[in-house]
């Protein structure tokens with residue numbers, strides 16, 4: 001898996017998708033050229049997430065794009081995802097590897113250099129680092145304005161893993177995140193809540209590749 005090629009990373013949220021279903025948003029983002037999709041629905045039942053995950057798996061497989069499941073190793077396995085994204089309070093990387101296999105992609109959230117170094121030592125494949133800017137999509141502890149691109153630079157300097165910036169990122173502010181050393185950017189509301197998720201994805205892609 002070429003994780004270093006992940007420049008645009010969609011994080012889904014049915015509750016922030018302007019009445020569209022998550023498969024509809026994912027299909028549009030795939031048409032817009034997104035590199036990886038993470039299924040992250042905190043508000044729906046396990047059964048709903050499973051059904052949605054199966055459909056999103058079909059779409060991502062057709063497009064040749066990896067699928068990551070947030071938090072849940074069991075759901076990642078059930079929908080045959082490529083991997084799982086784990087936060088600081090989620091199960092350890094080693095458990096994910098044991099359950100999903102050595103080839104599974106395991107991402108870990110880090111908002112400090114210390115957390116990034118620990119995740120690297122634990123065997124993470126990539127880091128999700130944020131919240132870079134202020135966000136309404138998640139209750140983030142600490143600085144409401146975000147950790148800033150300076151922290152992205154510090155983390156990218158400290159570890160050898162691909163770094164994905166997340167939090168408050170859209171086409172207008174994505175370039176400095178990559179200039180600071182991130183491999184790519186993850187976006188939730190900038191894509192899911194956009195008037196046209198395909199256009200928003202293409203704009204984000206342009207911002208980080210040009």
Ligand SMILES: Cc1ncc(COP(=O)(O)OP(=O)(O)O)c(N)n1
Pocket residue numbers: 009011038040070071085086087088089090107108109110127128129130138164166186
């Ligand atoms: C790419 C990426 N980075 C960070 C996160 C946040 O994960 P976590 O800290 O576990 O918080 P929740 O998303 O579970 O609320 C992420 N999901 N994806």
Ligand SMILES: Cc1nc(C(=O)O)sc1CCOP(=O)(O)O
Pocket residue numbers: 011109128129130131132134135136137138140166167168169186187188189190
């Ligand atoms: C899911 C998530 N994780 C974050 C972190 O800092 O770890 S910020 C965040 C929300 C990202 O949503 P938006 O792109 O709409 O700001």
Ligand SMILES: [Mg+2]
Pocket residue numbers: 070071085086087088090
């Ligand atoms: Mg989590």
